[in-house]
Amino acid sequence: MTILQSVRWPFAAAGLLFCLSLTMVPATSIAASPDSLTQRLDPLFAILSGRETQFSVSVEGQIPIDGKTQSIQLQLTRYNDQSFDLTAHHPEYAVSIRRRPDATALALPKHGVVYIGRGEVDADDHLVPKAIVSRLVGSGCKIAPYLAVVSNSDAKSTLSLLSNFIEIKQTDNSWTIGDDVRIDPIDNDLTALRITAGENQAMIRVEEPAEMLSVDAWPEMRAETIDRKQLELHLARGGRRAMEVLLPSRELTSPAEHPQNVDHGQLRYVDGQRLVVLSGTPEQIGRAHGQLLRDESQRCIDSVLYAFGTVQTVLTGRWFRDDLEKAYVRLKPHIPADHLTETRALAQSLGQDPEVLEALNVFPELFHCSGFALFDSATTDGKLYHGRVLDYMTTIGLQDCATTFVVSVDGKIPFANVGYAAFTGSVSGMNNQSISLGEMGGKGEGQWDGAPMATLMRRALEECSTLQQVEKLWTDSPRTCEYYYVFADGKTNEAVGVAATPESIEFIRPGEGHPLLGEGIADSLLLSAGGRLDTLRSRVQQNHGQFDAEKSMWLMSRPVAMSSNLHNVLFVPADGIFYVANADHKHPAAERPYVRFNLNELLTPAAANQPSTVAAP
Structure with a gap:
């Protein structure tokens, strides 16, 4: 249940x-x-x-x-x-x-x-x-x-x-x-x-x-x-x-669209999806984030800290907010100063206590998901296709806060972050150096003496231009809990799976077999669990060599995606293209349309081309 x-x-x-x-x-x-x-x-x-x-x-x-x-x-x-x-x-x-x-x-x-x-x-x-x-x-x-x-x-x-x-x-x-x-x-x-x-x-x-x-x-x-x-x-x-x-009203099921511009930020709507473009210093980005997504941020806070938090308190007998704040105390020393600055500016912009946003932003330490990378002989054109399935609690209403961000921090690599209002870390993203990342949660909740997963993900997006740099960041950083990742580099058609705990880290190369993942499949990297992994493997084996963008999106359909499927993303990092599907109140993300985004165009202020909708496979 x-x-x-x-x-x-x-x-x-x-x-x-x-x-x-x-x-x-x-x-x-x-x-x-x-x-x-x-x-x-x-x-x-x-x-x-x-x-x-x-x-x-x-x-x-x-x-x-x-x-x-x-x-x-x-x-x-x-x-x-x-x-x-x-x-x-x-x-x-x-x-x-x-x-x-x-x-x-x-x-x-x-x-x-x-x-x-x-x-x-x-x-x-x-x-x-x-x-x-x-x-x-x-x-x-x-x-x-x-x-x-x-x-x-x-x-x-x-x-x-x-x-x-x-x-x-x-x-x-x-x-x-x-x-x-x-x-x-x-x-x-x-x-x-x-x-x-x-x-x-x-x-x-x-x-x-x-x-x-x-x-x-x-x-x-x-x-x-x-x-x-x-x-x-x-x-x-x-x-x-x-x-x-x-009992959502039309305000949530068919929300009105109100594009707007503020200093260092822009809110657009692309076929019903929110797109926020942010640039400047961490403080300027945090302030613009809050100005553009005030209502959505409040709903995210209410979903996570208050609705989910109350439920978790009832189920565990422990006051959830205390648990989250204790976790943050242990995680904070491993969060970069500029991330903290951005979060505090966001809190001030929203009229919230900084502690509220700080607690909210360590919440993804609980996520669970699936992912894959296919390239060379597995695809029709040899390009690398990186799929990321986020299966996580549509029941707390995070779909009302879903937002795709394009962020350019002064002096850092610009990136796209498929996330949620009021959340500054990353669980799904790609930068303009053709690096893409997705994660899958494991066990070990409570092992919080390290850098939060979402912090490492964001650091990789804004600091790393090669797959080797991403691997080094994970190897050298203190880590939390148990997580699995798929990292990819579209420049070189490389991908790697990662199994990481606070004590150890293991890199799994495409085509390699693994006790948890089964025998290797050529030019393929698949991460999931249980029946979802079996279906994912079967689909790849039966369609090997036939994967393009459309078929890769089909690969993320049910039952590979769970009923709690919050968002799906398909990255084509060599082209700077990515496709996003978000859940609504009646359908998981896998049953919703995908919207196509071009990161390179979105980083050009005068870009005239707009993303388009792709029907759910």
């Missing part, structure tokens, strides 16, 4: 409460019935509109996750404008949030720990119950436009309005919506409903709140003190971002 999928259900259940008001039967057709849906929904509308200030709502559901139906339970109890309890239970984990006027607790029963914060909260991002819906559901969530209707209406008037758009039938005491949704009363209780939608089923019940317990009443659990402002900010921003990812 993927990390965010395993804890999506509390947000989905909360969203279900809101969505009830959007998919109901017309009030005019049921008003005469004593068991009308209007009566059934009145308690929920009283809650959603804020008319009811004390209540308890419980949701019990059966939801298929990764092909397996799983049970979930969620209960929200509000006591007053300052206090509430939220509990969530799943076979694999449990979480409780208890908020009182002067303190907030996050309890993780399966780990035996509760984090308690006291004092002030952030002015904008907090968990005060009053008007919390407007803070947890932003414009990036598709149900946001309906909240104003719900908050200023009751069930009868809302259903009457919706009757102009929705056709729903009543059969006895049940209601059906289209072919998939059914609403049933439970035991003639006006405060309880069962909702079935396809394989999803949920029972919703409204009750009187139980006795309010003290924020410190957690028997047999270890209490740890935490900054309350940070605790509520993480939960509020993480919850809001999770709602956007679960």
Whole structure:
């Protein structure tokens, strides 16, 4: 089960409460019935509109996750404008949030720990119950436009309005919506409903709140003190971002394009993809980055630090931000000063604390992927084609932040970096010296006494003009964790696979066999794992000598790319050409169009030629 999928259900259940008001039967057709849906929904509308200030709502559901139906339970109890309890239970984990006027607790029963914060909260991002819906559901969530209707209406008037758009039938005491949704009363209780939608089923019940317990009443659990402002900010921003990812609005699925120029930077849109061109000193580049990608950077921060961070805390029992900051302390001595300068300038441009951007930029220490290089006898024209598959957590919404950067730092080699807003390192890139790089994560998380992987990748792009220089950089640098890489040089048609840990480094040449990769294939270098590696090998063997750009993009299609496929890149470094496909909210990158970029043209300010779209193979 993927990390965010395993804890999506509390947000989905909360969203279900809101969505009830959007998919109901017309009030005019049921008003005469004593068991009308209007009566059934009145308690929920009283809650959603804020008319009811004390209540308890419980949701019990059966939801298929990764092909397996799983049970979930969620209960929200509000006591007053300052206090509430939220509990969530799943076979694999449990979480409780208890908020009182002067303190907030996050309890993780399966780990035996509760984090308690006291004092002030952030002015904008907090968990005060009053008007919390407007803070947890932003414009990036598709149900946001309906909240104003719900908050200023009751069930009868809302259903009457919706009757102009929705056709729903009543059969006895049940209601059906289209072919998939059914609403049933439970035991003639006006405060309880069962909702079935396809394989999803949920029972919703409204009750009187139980006795309010003290924020410190957690028997047999270890209490740890935490900054309350940070605790509520993480939960509020993480919850809001999770709602956007679960129920994205057109603002995210069909974002508006707003090209702009600032000093030392330009934002363009190429067939729906963001392209940012940056040049100047590290400080100038960082400032322009923030000016051009303010909203996208905030969503990246919210996805990584707050949504994913909250999930990781629930799963591990450790406060994620602490883990990340401890890692950064160990990694920082190995990060070049000019990279730190750029990151701090970016933070200042975004109005963020530098520590936020510093923590964000060591996050790729968790990535996992695939890659290949084909050339000479393996390709139709003898050119080197370097493919890079990034399989990583589309479930946290990083696709909303996807950006291709072309960066020219004063005194360094210009390069293209296929990445994400607010991220200054690299996981996929090519420079104008025909050097291309991609990585694949392994094991060893926590081995952080070295240069971050994404820092080494960027250093290679802006410092190295030959494959030998790249190899030397990796050999001479202190390294972190376990990573695998494919490095290529289009000038010489050379490529190398790298297996690197903090203690050792191994270079794998094209055509060489390896215990982890199988027998060698002539003029080919393939890195992946499991069934994906088997498919990759089979495809190359069956089509050896036939690979061009189009067929190389096909090589990265499913199942070589996973369902979590965030981006794919095909580099043709000899020509300075690269193709990028990014995931959207419904499709992995492998099922999306590729956009063609010419790095050499993009480095020429007066270049008139624009990249073009290539259909997904």
